[in-house]
Amino acid sequence: MMFPNLFSPLKLGTVEVKNRISFQPHLTNLAVGNLPSERQMYYWGERAKGGAGLVITEEMSVHPTDMAYEKLIDVYHAEVIPGFKKITDYVHQFDGKIFAQLNHNGQQGDGSISRLPVWAPSPMPDVLFRETPKEMEHEDIEEVARYFARSAIHVREGGFDGIELQFGHSSLARQFLSPLTNFRGDEYGGSLENRMRAPLKFISAVRKAVGNDYPLGIRMCADEMIPGGLDLGQVQEICARFEASGLIDFMDLSIATFYNLYLVEGSMHTPLGYTIPLAAGVRERVKIPVFCTGRINDPVMAEKVLANGQADMIGMCRALICDPFLPRKAQEGRMDDIRYCIACNQGCIGRIGMNKLLGCVQNPAVGREKEWGEGTLTRANTRKKVTIVGGGPGGLWAAKMAGRRGHSVTLYDKNEALGGQVLTAMKGAGRDEFGVIIRNEKEQVHKAGVTVKLGVEVTAEQLLAEKPDVVVVATGSRPKEQPVGGADGPSVYNVWQVLDGKTELGEKVCLIDYDGHHRASATAEFLANQGKTVHVITSSLFVGAELGPTQDLYLTRQRLLQKGVTFTPDIAVMEVAGETGAKTVKGFNVYSNQWDEWGPFDAIVLAMGQKVDDSLYHSLKGKVGELYRIGDCVAPRKADMAIWEGHRIGREI
Ligand SMILES: Cc1cc2nc3c(=O)[nH]c(=O)nc-3n(C[C@H](O)[C@H](O)[C@H](O)COP(=O)(O)O)c2cc1C
Numbered sequence: 001m002m003f004p005n006l007f008s009p010l011k012l013g014t015v016e017v018k019n020r021i022s023f024q025p026h027l028t029n030l031a032v033g034n035l036p037s038e039r040q041m042y043y044w045g046e047r048a049k050g051g052a053g054l055v056i057t058e059e060m061s062v063h064p065t066d067m068a069y070e071k072l073i074d075v076y077h078a079e080v081i082p083g084f085k086k087i088t089d090y091v092h093q094f095d096g097k098i099f100a101q102l103n104h105n106g107q108q109g110d111g112s113i114s115r116l117p118v119w120a121p122s123p124m125p126d127v128l129f130r131e132t133p134k135e136m137e138h139e140d141i142e143e144v145a146r147y148f149a150r151s152a153i154h155v156r157e158g159g160f161d162g163i164e165l166q167f168g169h170s171s172l173a174r175q176f177l178s179p180l181t182n183f184r185g186d187e188y189g190g191s192l193e194n195r196m197r198a199p200l201k202f203i204s205a206v207r208k209a210v211g212n213d214y215p216l217g218i219r220m221c222a223d224e225m226i227p228g229g230l231d232l233g234q235v236q237e238i239c240a241r242f243e244a245s246g247l248i249d250f251m252d253l254s255i256a257t258f259y260n261l262y263l264v265e266g267s268m269h270t271p272l273g274y275t276i277p278l279a280a281g282v283r284e285r286v287k288i289p290v291f292c293t294g295r296i297n298d299p300v301m302a303e304k305v306l307a308n309g310q311a312d313m314i315g316m317c318r319a320l321i322c323d324p325f326l327p328r329k330a331q332e333g334r335m336d337d338i339r340y341c342i343a344c345n346q347g348c349i350g351r352i353g354m355n356k357l358l359g360c361v362q363n364p365a366v367g368r369e370k371e372w373g374e375g376t377l378t379r380a381n382t383r384k385k386v387t388i389v390g391g392g393p394g395g396l397w398a399a400k401m402a403g404r405r406g407h408s409v410t411l412y413d414k415n416e417a418l419g420g421q422v423l424t425a426m427k428g429a430g431r432d433e434f435g436v437i438i439r440n441e442k443e444q445v446h447k448a449g450v451t452v453k454l455g456v457e458v459t460a461e462q463l464l465a466e467k468p469d470v471v472v473v474a475t476g477s478r479p480k481e482q483p484v485g486g487a488d489g490p491s492v493y494n495v496w497q498v499l500d501g502k503t504e505l506g507e508k509v510c511l512i513d514y515d516g517h518h519r520a521s522a523t524a525e526f527l528a529n530q531g532k533t534v535h536v537i538t539s540s541l542f543v544g545a546e547l548g549p550t551q552d553l554y555l556t557r558q559r560l561l562q563k564g565v566t567f568t569p570d571i572a573v574m575e576v577a578g579e580t581g582a583k584t585v586k587g588f589n590v591y592s593n594q595w596d597e598w599g600p601f602d603a604i605v606l607a608m609g610q611k612v613d614d615s616l617y618h619s620l621k622g623k624v625g626e627l628y629r630i631g632d633c634v635a636p637r638k639a640d641m642a643i644w645e646g647h648r649i650g651r652e653i
């Protein structure tokens with residue numbers, strides 16, 4: 001067995017979990033009418049089917065004053081029980097255990113949905129929600145404790161195997177524990193003993209409600225990572241005291257707060273396994289099982305953490321959103337089949353943060369497991385000859401899905417390697433992990449029996465001569481040639497040319513950012529890393545305007561500033577002009593309408609949009625029985641849409 005520790009059982013209170021992999025709590029937005037839904041049943045069930053020993057649900061709201069997100073489950077209503085029973089029965093079919101996470105978000109919410117004031121230890125607005133809460137009175141604290149207890153009874157009656165109380169990054173309990181958010185002068189504030197009083201009340205109420213034989217744990221923030229906040233030393237002490245209460249069976253750990261959300265779901269710029277030392281630190285102080293979570297996306301790393309005694313349970317959230325079957329594949333030694341999460345945050349937290357349904361760039365089946373999950377792919381009735389042109393993410397997915405359905409598939413790409421635009425995008429500073437989305441699929445395309453022809457720029461005539469039944473055009477997009485006046489002048493380049501090393505830039509470079517995403521900022525950083533003096537002019541309020549939801553904004557801007565990159569926001573760029581070494585940019589401020597000119601620069605780099613590469617599609621139109629186009633050659637977007645469309649077409653043809 002490759003992973004003896006990972007696939008050994010663990011007791012959490014009275015329950016034995018078959019292995020050390022926990023699908024960690026996360027919002028899905030899949031609830032309907034604030035009740036558990038069938039979609040959630042299939043969503044969580046898929047991860048149990050894929051081999052996770054434990055599934056922990058998303059946070060569920062224990063009190064009406066906590067409606068931070070519109071689609072939370074209101075667990076304090078008894079109406080949740082029938083839906084819970086369906087979910088827990090389904091998960092149990094796969095020999096998995098399922099715990100419910102209970103939460104009150106405290107100040108980390110607002111009253112716009114509930115139409116009630118938010119409650120918190122002190123009347124201090126949260127940094128994201130910015131609403132001043134009501135300072136909780138003693139009876140409010142008692143009421144929340146009662147609601148925790150009542151919610152716990154619904155969970156137990158709904159067939160869950162245990163409960164986790166969210167005392168971590170986004171919780172009322174953390175706000176009581178932390179000197180950052182608790183300024184009370186009564187017995188709930190001040191000393192550590194006082195700050196622990198309300199959280200201990202919540203635990204005691206739940207323990208009393210569910211009895212001593214029922215698994216109960218807490219999720220703790222292992223380190224708030226802010227000066228003046230809780231650090232590991234203080235959290236070790238808190239954990240030891242919680243354990244000493246004798247009321248809890250396990251300690252699940254997260255990290256950070258809404259002040260530094262980029263650490264809660266660390267993106268690809270954050271090292272793999274970034275919280276391991278914190279888990280190890282807590283484990284030194286307590287005897288109950290400790291969970292470690294944070295970019296552990298690989299069974300090899302997971303096994304090491306367990307073997308080193310740094311944690312007892314491995315929490316995987318995004319790794320199993322991306323590949324629900326990672327545990328089973330690891331157990332069977334099918335490491336090449338694992339679809340590794342790349343921490344791009346675009347489909348998961350990036351969508352949840354915008355109040356959309358949970359998704360994943362690399363897994364179109366997220367939230368649609370009933371229709372698209374494991375076992376739903378059927379063989380095609382007729383084996384067709386399918387030609388796919390373009391081996392970027394969309395083409396690869398179309399080829400894989402069509403091949404798996406038994407079609408005879410040929411995939412062409414003009415380059416010598418599969419990957420399309422990803423091969424260039426991954427050269428941006430810190431973006432190399434983006435390339436994993438291609439590595440993940442290459443082997444699958446091969447296993448699906450697809451014939452891959454590289455280095456062939458196939459023409460319409462050649463294709464038609466092969467008499468395919470179906471052609472899928474996935475030829476992508478390329479940077480616009482003339483997005484602004486003067487773009488055809490000397491020393492003006494696009495980001496692709498820069499990242500592919502096809503430029504002579506000189507020292508002083510101006511990058512024009514109409515993108516707001518990594519295409520612009522990762523290129524600016526790529527240039528700064530080469531020691532160039534980089535100035536970015538953007539039409540947005542700030543550089544990186546699209547990076548907030550993916551948790552990349554803070555660190556990207558921090559790195560750019562540390563590397564000397566300067567910014568001018570709010571500019572509509574109308575012209576680039578001048579000779580090499582004396583390039584200028586002309587434009588006007590979108591608010592004041594005042595014209596200005598910037599320069600001189602040695603070169604200008606444009607991140608000003610893409611245009612479709614659709615000539616092959618138009619030459620084939622009307623000449624092939626079934627002709628489709630997917631991804632950027634329809635309209636330039638991002639990899640998630642190319643994969644979505646490739647997946648869908650591969651299922652349908
Ligand atoms: C979309 C999304 C929603 C989340 N919601 C919750 C939540 O409801 N409760 C919670 O304790 N953690 C939540 N988290 C944090 C995760 O449980 C986990 O700590 C974090 O994603 C880091 O783990 P990973 O690197 O394995 O993804 C959420 C994470 C994501 C990606």
Ligand code: SF4
Pocket residue numbers: 318319321322340341342343344345346347348349359360361362363
């Ligand atoms: S969207 Fe990106 S970060 Fe989120 S689960 Fe999928 S691959 Fe991982």
